[in-house]
Structures are given as C-alpha cells and as structure tokens.
Amino acid sequence: MKHVISVLVEDRIGALARVVELFTSRGYNLESVCTGECERKGVHRMTLVTTGDDDKIRLILKLLKNIVYVWEVRHLKPHQTISLELMLVKVQAGVAQRTQVLTLVQAYQGNLIEMNHESVTFEIAGSASKLDGVAEVFSEFTILEMARTGEAAIHK
Amino acid sequence: MERNGSQIILQALKDQGVGQVFGYPGGCVIPLFDEFLNHSDISLIRVAHEQAAAHAADGFARLTGRPGVVIVTSGPGATNTITGIATAMTDSIPMIIITGQVRTPVIGTNAFQETNVIGVSRPVTKHNYLVKDLNNLPRVLQEAFYIATTGRPGPVLIDLPVDLQSLTSSAEFVEKIEIPGYDLPPKADLRQVKKAWEMTRMASRPVLYIGGGVNLAHAGEDLLRFAEAAEIPVTTTLLGQGAISEDHPLSLGMLGMHGTYTANWAMHRSDLVIAVGARFDDRVTGKVERFAPLAQMIHVDLDPSEINKIKKVHLGVVADAKDFLAEIGKLAHKVDSEPWLEEIKSIRQNHPLPNYDQAKMKVGELRPEFVIQEFSRHLKGKAVVVSDVGQHQMFVAQHFTFTQQRSHLTSGGLGTMGFALPAAVGACFAEGHEQVVCFCGDGGFQMNIQELATVRSYNLPIVIVVLNNKNLGMVKQWQDLFWDSRYASTLSPDAPDFVKIAEGYSIPGSRVGKKEEVVPAIERALTHQGPILIEFMIDPHSMVYPMIPAGKEFKDIIEGA
Ligand SMILES: Cc1ncc(C[n+]2csc(CCOP(=O)(O)OP(=O)(O)O)c2C)c(N)n1
Numbered sequence: 001m002k003h004v005i006s007v008l009v010e011d012r013i014g015a016l017a018r019v020v021e022l023f024t025s026r027g028y029n030l031e032s033v034c035t036g037e038c039e040r041k042g043v044h045r046m047t048l049v050t051t052g053d054d055d056k057i058r059l060i061l062k063l064l065k066n067i068v069y070v071w072e073v074r075h076l077k078p079h080q081t082i083s084l085e086l087m088l089v090k091v092q093a094g095v096a097q098r099t100q101v102l103t104l105v106q107a108y109q110g111n112l113i114e115m116n117h118e119s120v121t122f123e124i125a126g127s128a129s130k131l132d133g134v135a136e137v138f139s140e141f142t143i144l145e146m147a148r149t150g151e152a153a154i155h156k
Numbered sequence: 157m158e159r160n161g162s163q164i165i166l167q168a169l170k171d172q173g174v175g176q177v178f179g180y181p182g183g184c185v186i187p188l189f190d191e192f193l194n195h196s197d198i199s200l201i202r203v204a205h206e207q208a209a210a211h212a213a214d215g216f217a218r219l220t221g222r223p224g225v226v227i228v229t230s231g232p233g234a235t236n237t238i239t240g241i242a243t244a245m246t247d248s249i250p251m252i253i254i255t256g257q258v259r260t261p262v263i264g265t266n267a268f269q270e271t272n273v274i275g276v277s278r279p280v281t282k283h284n285y286l287v288k289d290l291n292n293l294p295r296v297l298q299e300a301f302y303i304a305t306t307g308r309p310g311p312v313l314i315d316l317p318v319d320l321q322s323l324t325s326s327a328e329f330v331e332k333i334e335i336p337g338y339d340l341p342p343k344a345d346l347r348q349v350k351k352a353w354e355m356t357r358m359a360s361r362p363v364l365y366i367g368g369g370v371n372l373a374h375a376g377e378d379l380l381r382f383a384e385a386a387e388i389p390v391t392t393t394l395l396g397q398g399a400i401s402e403d404h405p406l407s408l409g410m411l412g413m414h415g416t417y418t419a420n421w422a423m424h425r426s427d428l429v430i431a432v433g434a435r436f437d438d439r440v441t442g443k444v445e446r447f448a449p450l451a452q453m454i455h456v457d458l459d460p461s462e463i464n465k466i467k468k469v470h471l472g473v474v475a476d477a478k479d480f481l482a483e484i485g486k487l488a489h490k491v492d493s494e495p496w497l498e499e500i501k502s503i504r505q506n507h508p509l510p511n512y513d514q515a516k517m518k519v520g521e522l523r524p525e526f527v528i529q530e531f532s533r534h535l536k537g538k539a540v541v542v543s544d545v546g547q548h549q550m551f552v553a554q555h556f557t558f559t560q561q562r563s564h565l566t567s568g569g570l571g572t573m574g575f576a577l578p579a580a581v582g583a584c585f586a587e588g589h590e591q592v593v594c595f596c597g598d599g600g601f602q603m604n605i606q607e608l609a610t611v612r613s614y615n616l617p618i619v620i621v622v623l624n625n626k627n628l629g630m631v632k633q634w635q636d637l638f639w640d641s642r643y644a645s646t647l648s649p650d651a652p653d654f655v656k657i658a659e660g661y662s663i664p665g666s667r668v669g670k671k672e673e674v675v676p677a678i679e680r681a682l683t684h685q686g687p688i689l690i691e692f693m694i695d696p697h698s699m700v701y702p703m704i705p706a707g708k709e710f711k712d713i714i715e716g717a
Contacts, residue, residue, distance in 0.1 A: 010337060013286050014274055025279055055464070062461035068283045068303060071337040 002031070003057050004081060004153050007046040007064055008038065008072040015069040019046060022063055028052060032150030043071060047083070047153045049128070076153050083153035087131045090121040092142040101141065108134055119144060161290055161321040162191035165254065168297035169198060171329070174225050176201050176585050178209040182229025183269060184256025187321035201585070201614065204606040206233050208578035210240020211604070213251050215579030218565045219540055220586045221374060223250035223304050230256045231269030235276060239572060241311045242280040246569030247395060248372060250309035252300055259319040260288060273315045282310030290320045291327040302333050307340055308459045309372060341458035344475035344483050352430065352454050352471055353487040359428035359452070361496045362388045365411065368395030368568065369433015369457060375478035376400065376561035382481050385488035389500055391419035393434055395568040398558035401537070408500070412440035414550040414700050417507035417715060422500055424710040426451045433457060433477040436466035437569065438706070446709035456480045509554055510701050510716050517671050524548060524623050524694045527674055528555040531593060534678050540565065540583050540592045544576035544600035547629035550700045552595050574603025577620065581607055584616040591682065592617065598624040598651045608661040611687045619681045620689040622654050625696045633699050658689040665689035
C-alpha cells in the first residue's frame with residue numbers, strides 16, 4: 001500500500017539526513033521525497049511517499065516524530081489530500097514527430113518549455129499516477145532525459 | 157560578557173552540575189583541555205582510549221542517572237567513541253559527547269584528522285550538533301543536556317571546530333529552552349491507568365515484566381509498592397535487575413534466553429503481562445508469537461514508538477514508568493493471587509538454577525557460578541556490579557542477588573565486550589558509591605585492558621574479577637550446542653598472565669584455581685584499599701543454563717546440569 005506522509009522539519013544541519021536515514025536504516029521503502037520551504041519561516045515541509053502495511057506506517061509515523069527537529073508528522077489519506085508532482089521531459093523529436101508530441105503534451109495539459117530541430121522539452125504536472133501514465137505513453141518515443149520531483153502534498 | 161568557546165563550555169558544564177569529564181586530548185581540543193587548568197572544581201579524567209571515555213561516562217550515568225560527559229579530539233578520537241556511544245544509545249543512557257573538529261574554514265577539505273563526525277554519529281545519537289557559529293554554542297549546550305536527559309534518555313554529540321574554542325562571543329545562555337519539535341512524554345492518563353488496574357484486578361495469573369526503563373526512572377520504590385499492594389510477581393530484564401530486590405518473595409529473577417525457569421514459566425502461563433519500561437528484545441521474547449501466548453498485554457513506555465513495535469498489545473500507555481507505577485499503586489489492592497503464587501512457589505522449588513556449591517564441585521574444578529555466589533554472599537547486594545559481555549555476564553545476572561536499583565551496570569542491548577572495566581572506572585566517580593566490582597571474561601577484558609592505567613593513575617578502588625576460561629565462552633557455548641563443537645576462533649590457550657599484566661600497571665593481583673582459595677581471595681579483595689585484580693581459572697567447559705535458544709520458546713528450554 002502506498003502512503004503519503006507530510007513532515008514539518010526545522011531547516012537545520014542534518015535534519016533532512018535524519019529523516020531519510022530513518023527509512024534506510026530500518027529497511028523501509030522511500031519512493032519519493034519532495035522538500036522545500038513552507039508557510040513557516042525556517043521550516044521545511046517534506047512529502048514522503050512510502051509503501052508498507054498499516055502497522056509499519058504507524059511505527060514510521062512515531063519514529064519520525066521522535067526526531068528532535070521534526071515538528072509535525074501527518075499521514076495524508078488520499079481523500080483529504082491535494083497532491084501534485086512535476087515532471088520534466090526531453091524527448092527526441094525531429095520535424096516528423098513534433099506535432100504528435102505537442103498534441104500529447106497539450107492533451108495532458110503540459111507546457112512546452114523548449115524545442116529545437118531534434119528534441120522537444122516540456123513539463124507536465126499532476127498526480128503521481130497521471131505522471132506514471134505520461135511516462136508510459138511517451139515511452140514510444142525516445143526519452144532523452146526525464147526528471148520527476150516526487151509528490152508534494154498538503155491537507156485539503 | 158565576552159567568553160571564548162572553551163570558557164562557555166566550562167560554564168555550561170558547571171551550570172549542569174558536572175563534576176568530571178572523561179576525555180583524551182588531541183590537536184583539535186587543545187584550547188578546551190587547556191581551559192580545564194583554570195578550574196579546580198571540575199576535573200578532566202584522562203582515560204587511555206576514547207572508547208573507554210564513552211563507556212566511563214556511560215557507567216557514571218547508569219549508576220547516578222546524571223549524564224556522563226566525554227571530550228575527545230577530531231577524526232580518530234571521535235570515531236573511537238562510536239562503540240561507546242552506540243552502547244549508550246541502545247540502552248537509553250544520557251551522555252554528552254563533545255568532539256573537537258578541524259578549523260571552520262577547512263571543514264570539508266579532508267583536512268588532517270577530519271572526519272564527518274555528524275554523519276558518522278547520527279545513527280547512534282539521540283541528537284547531534286555541528287556548531288559553526290559560536291553565538292549558538294551556549295544554547296546548543298543547554299539543549300544538548302536537556303535532550304540527553306529528558307524523555308527517553310540518550311547520547312547527544314556536539315562537534316565543535318577548534319578555532320571556535322578560542323574565539324570569543326558575548327552570547328549568553330538562554331532563559332528558556334525552546335525546541336518546538338521535541339515533546340516530553342505526557343503524564344500517565346488516569347483513565348488508562350484505571351483500565352490497566354481493572355485488567356489487573358480481573359486477571360488470575362498476572363506478571364510484571366520490568367525493563368531498564370524502571371531503573372532509568374528510579375522507580376523501584378513505586379514498583380515495589382504496586383507489586384506488594386496487588387501481590388503480583390515480578391520478573392525483570394537484564395537491565396531491569398535490581399528494580400525490585402531479588403530476594404523479595406515476589407521476585408522471579410530475570411527472564412529471557414538465560415532467565416530463570418520460574419520467570420519464563422510464569423510468562424508462559426500468565427494471563428496478564430504488564431510490561432513497564434521494557435522493549436520486547438529478542439533475547440527476552442525468543443519466538444515472538446509464542447512469548448506469553450496466553451496473556452493479555454499492557455505495555456507502558458515513554459517512547460510511543462516502542463508500543464506495538466514487536467508485540468501487539470491490548471493496552472498501550474505512553475507514560476514515564478515512575479508516574480505510571482505511582483498512579484496504579486494508588487488504585488491497587490490485594491487481588492486473589494494466592495493460587496497463582498502457590499503454583500509459582502512449587503515451580504521455583506522444583507526448578508532452581510543449576511547450583512554449584514563447594515560440596516558438589518569436584519576437586520580442582522572451579523565453577524564461575526560458585527565464585528559469583530560467593531561474591532554475592534559477601535557483598536549482600538551492597539555493591540555496584542559491572543559486568544562485561546559473555547557467559548560471565550549471564551552468570552552474574554543469574555547468581556548475584558541484586559537488591560538495589562541501578563546496581564548492575566552492563567551493556568544489555570548492544571552487548572559490547574570491553575564495556576566493564578571503563579564503565580567501572582566511571583562508576584567510581586559517583587559520590588558515595590558502594591564497592592565497585594567488575595566482572596570480565598578473558599576475552600572482553602582484553603578489549604579495554606589499557607584502562608588499568610586509568611585505574612592506577614586515579615587509584616580507583618575497583619575489585620577487578622577476571623573469570624578466565626581460556627576461551628570466548630559464550631560463542632563457544634553456541635558452537636558446542638549448535639555447531640558440533642567446531643571451535644572456530646574461540647579457544648585462547650595462550651591467554652596472557654593477567655596477574656603479571658596487573659603488576660605491570662602496579663595493581664596487585666592474584667590467581668585462584670582451587671575452590672578452597674575462593675573465599676579467602678574474596679575476603680582479601682574486599683578489605684583491600686585501592687584497586688586489586690583476581691583472576692579465577694574457571695572450568696573451561698562451563699555452560700550457561702537454563703537456556704532458551706534464539707528464536708525458540710519456553711517449551712524448548714534447556715535446564716542444564
Ligand atoms: C565487541 C564485541 N565483539 C564480539 C562480540 C561477540 N561475543 C559475544 S560474547 C563473546 C565471548 C566473550 O568471551 P569472554 O570475554 O572470554 O567471556 P566469556 O563468555 O568466556 O565469559 C563474543 C566474542 C561482542 N559481544 N562484542
């Protein structure tokens with residue numbers, strides 16, 4: 001089962017490392033980490049995506065809260081969550097494939113960022129599952145480079 | 157007031173009531189060590205190895221409940237402390253470690269003796285700091301002591317670049333410590349306490365399963381009041397020993413892999429286990445699904461992450477052990493536990509620990525159980541017993557009768573060989589301590605044997621007992637039981653002459669190889685002023701019994717000879 005955890009953590013030396021290490025040292029999955037400033041000064045909001053059964057998640061939540069610099073830990077349930085991920089993709093596309101790529105980008109409500117004679121670079125935002133779909137659809141082209149930010153999430 | 161970094165540290169240590177620091181010098185702490193020369197009211201105990209500094213601070217903290225303090229240099233000085241820090245972390249022991257670091261401008265350049273100490277120590281500390289701005293140092297020191305000693309205690313490390321030790325700042329200590337993310341455990345929820353008492357009252361075979369948390373919380377008296385009021389038998393873990401006097405009729409002794417038959421039997425039969433300050437370690441539970449299989453479980457711990465971690469419980473209470481035991485003690489009254497206590501009594505009579513008294517021992521055979529029983533008989537519990545790791549540790553746990561809380565100092569969770577001698581050193585710095593007796597095997601003793609130098613230079617009154625079986629007994633025991641007696645790397649026929657070694661450090665020593673010599677040697681040691689070592693040449697084939705092999709359950713218990 002996939003779980004989304006939102007963590008408020010003080011922006012201090014080693015704070016991020018402690019959060020991430022908690023997962024590695026206990027052998028838990030960490031599918032994605034998205035972190036950055038939030039509504040409070042000096043504090044970061046991290047969105048962690050992990051998998052595991054309910055017991056494991058309950059333990060992770062408690063262990064996260066035990067970290068001194070962690071202010072708040074929240075288990076975000078899908079129906080109470082607004083989440084979004086950003087994906088940057090550069091696909092190989094000469095003149096012949098360009099229209100096809102652009103049509104798809106538009107269909108996904110993505111934005112064109114750059115284009116030249118051999119490639120098209122665009123961004124698409126959406127839920128993680130939407131982006132999984134995007135990745136699959138574009139796999140019929142040659143993807144030169146792709147980067148995903150991991151989900152950022154907040155409570156509804 | 158303008159102060160340099162070293163002066164700030166000394167001030168903080170004094171404000172915290174620290175009387176001594178365990179340390180070892182080096183390039184990145186010269187300014188800080190120098191500052192100690194300006195203060196006569198705080199001493200710097202120079203050990204012989206940084207690992208030992210950490211164990212000494214740990215031993216002091218285990219005995220007193222106050223944090224032990226360590227100061228070492230950067231790089232190898234810092235990495236040498238890691239085993240000691242991990243040992244303290246695993247057993248929730250409060251400790252402050254100050255490591256020197258290379259100068260601020262060269263951090264990150266692989267400068268001479270630079271190690272990423274913050275990174276290396278992160279997994280084994282409750283919290284750690286790298287101080288890059290001297291103005292933060294006063295606050296960091298206050299926070300470090302606060303974090304190390306509150307909630308679930310643990311080691312906190314401060315990495316301080318050497319240049320900051322001489323730079324000055326006018327930063328003051330803060331009035332109020334504010335760490336927004338750091339929560340203290342709540343007071344015991346009285347509804348939960350009431351529920352716990354209701355469950356206890358309804359049970360017919362209750363057992364209290366007491367861990368190190370009760371010793372850490374100094375909650376022995378509260379435990380006794382509750383256990384006596386409701387007449388509930390008590391078993392403890394290795395680290396919980398002494399929380400209830402082991403000569404009390406309700407004490408079942410230690411449980412777990414090498415626990416008493418009675419304690420393990422009682423857990424197996426119990427219909428209600430009340431676990432307080434214990435964490436269901438695998439050395440206690442064996443096969444988890446078959447641990448106390450008939451019992452409802454109440455688990456009291458101040459760390460919420462311990463509850464339901466190993467075993468699903470019926471009632472989890474997040475609270476300090478002392479607080480919980482005091483509250484439930486107020487509700488408790490006698491329940492009808494007569495048949496249960498009677499049953500336990502008969503089990504106890506029929507299944508005593510394997511016993512080796514003088515009469516049963518063959519001539520020329522010296523059994524470790526007997527040696528320890530004799531120490532116990534002479535000391536009557538009035539001692540600080542420090543044990544290392546191995547068979548002798550389990551023999552001490554079984555055959556020494558602990559009557560006071562915090563009187564058995566041993567590395568439980570990490571099982572760190574080499575712990576005992578330096579921890580005994582640390583214990584000697586507790587005011588008004590009882591006789592310190594340090595039990596080691598011939599293997600572990602050699603892992604911090606250099607501390608004989610510290611023992612000598614501070615003339616520490618430790619009775620050092622080496623139980624020499626000329627092998628790494630605990631591992632050999634597993635080889636005997638599960639590996640066809642194939643002794644890969646466990647025999648030490650060339651173990652050194654420990655008496656000669658002691659003499660090399662100007663510590664008197666004697667060797668005992670016959671049972672008749674045991675009592676006189678103990679009497680001599682206990683009346684001796686200053687340090688003394690006795691090496692007992694024990695039966696090399698002694699095995700620790702009873703034993704529930706790893707991952708097994710009560711029915712698999714081997715009662716032994
Ligand atoms: C630092 C460390 N290394 C290895 C071990 C594994 N180990 C556990 S008990 C033991 C044997 C200890 O031998 P000794 O100190 O002679 O004590 P005995 O068991 O013979 O009483 C060993 C090697 C350990 N616990 N700690």
